[in-house]
Amino acid sequence: MNDRSNLLASWRQDVPASIVVALVALPLCLGVALASGAPLMSGLVAGIVGGLVVGAASRSSLSVAGPAAGLTTIVLAAITSLPSFEAFLLSVCLAGVLQLLFAASRGGAIAEFVPGAVITGMLAAIGLILILKQLPHAVGYDGDPEGDFGFFQPDGDNTLTALNHMLTNDFLWGAAIIAAISLLFLCWWDKARPKQGPLRLLPGPLVVVLFGVGANAAFQQYLPGLAIAPSHLVQVPVAATPLALVDQVRLPDWAAVANPKVWTVALTLAIVASLESLLSVKAVDEIDPKRRVTDKNRELMAQGLGNMVSGLLGGLPVTSVIVRSSANVEGGADSRLSTMLHGLWLLLGLALVPGLLNLIPLSALAAVLIATGYKLAKPALFVQRWREGMSQFIPFVVTVLAILFTDLLIGIGIGLLIGFAFVIWRSTGNIITYVEYGGKVMVRARRNLYFMHKPALQAALAQVPDGVELLIDLSATAYVDLDCIEVINGFVRAAEYRSIIIRVRADHGQRSAARIHAPVTRARAT
Secondary structure (H helix, E strand, C coil): CCHHHHHHHHHHHHHHHHHHHHHHHHHHHHHHHHHHCCCCHHHHHHHHHHHHHHHHHHHCCCCCEEECCHHHHHHHHHHHHHCCCHHHHHHHHHHHHHHHHHHHHHHHHHHHCHHHHHHHHHHHHHHHHHHHHHHHHHHCCCCCCCCCCEEEEECEEEEEHHHHHHHCCCCCHHHHHHHHHHHHHHHHHHHHCCCCCHHHCCCHHHHHHEEEHHHHHHHHHHHHHCCCCCCHEECCCCCCHHHHHHHCCCCHHHHHHHHHHHHHHHHHHHHHHHHHHHHHHHHHHHCCCCCCCCCHHHHHHHHHHHHHHHHHHHCCCEEHHHHHHHHHHHCCCCCCCHHHHHHHHHHHHHHHHHHHHHEHHHHHHHHHHHHHHHHHCCHHHHHHHHHHHHHHHHHHHHHHHHHHHHHHHHHHHHHHHHHHHHHHHHHHCCCCEEEECEEEEEEEECCCHHHHHHHHHHHHHCCCCCCCEEEEECCCCCCHHHHCCCCHHHHHHHHHCCEEEEEECHHHEEEEECCEEEEEEEECCC
């Protein structure tokens, strides 16, 4: 009862936001299915399940699940390699079961090891990808499916050549006019939106969609040369009756459970979908105005349940998706009621008014996505990371570029490598202090010593002259790696030939210091 009341408490914010998310999700569900070589209905089923099932099971307030662009390459290869699409659906179900096992083993903790610079780099990269990928749709070039976010396209082109095509061969003035006016309105609405009264709840993207439908109707009536052809509008599968949609649903082939390829695809989907979901949820927590923290293991459980249901109903695999989640945040959502309602709107739209949905110009939806992309990749974000120093800026920029020119997970992996390299670099700097005064020398470790600190330790000990009294101060350490202990022991063995008297101080690291072949003095440093 308490959870239900919490959901309903913010319905005034969540209902308008859910409409925005549904409008954003609609072309993406269709585009991901098209890019994956799957039936269009499978993308819509995944979007509906992502809203209703994952939204209900998750505890994330703002994350939205659905078919993910990051899985298109894997799904396309899987559908091609398996005996049938129905066998692929079985893999999706099994992937959901594996995700439930990941959740039970507390695998969600992986997300906490991703540096903040990499997460913000992911958000900025998604924003730039949205802008670059949606600009062609804004002017009527729809050669690249809505759901394809990769730099390289299946036809051999890439994002840059698509931009060239839109300017040279496929520029539609009607689509461009709708997109331009829509973008101007969205920019104005962000600043002029009333803080009080009923208009404060009016979603700008809904106005844009209604304007796009009305403008194209006016073009058809009065300016046929500007009218947008059906191929540049949303193309939802249309059935004679709502019940007839059931005939378009494909079911898993349970007989394929003995096929090893089915299990290989299931494991691949489970791992990649889990990683993408955890990263997306982590990113959504970063942009949540209330800074709420999602239970990552609960999220894995919800995603696993969603994939089981999606596969059973003929849908594509689902993950938490940053594009729809960002639209949810920008739409002013406050709870997961928005996520659940967006799934309901997709279901009702598909069942009751598919013909009306097919009047929406892709250029109007492109304007909504471009505006969302700009908010994710504002220049101020790059300036902020620059001011935070190179250790933040370089991993951030490398992540952005890597995602732009590869894909989400490879880009994240490259960003993580750069981020960890900076962690190692920072941990090796200024860790050993060398002080010499009046025939006495102190070599002090400022924090725990690991194998990477051997060069600094060796360099400090190399400065110690003959005939002095040396204090090796380990009082600030709780752990000293065996490699560093061997360096110290080697120096101790040579010291007796150089008339060097050695003492070791270890207030906290006695266990490590006990391995050092020198007297241990427990007095605190002065």
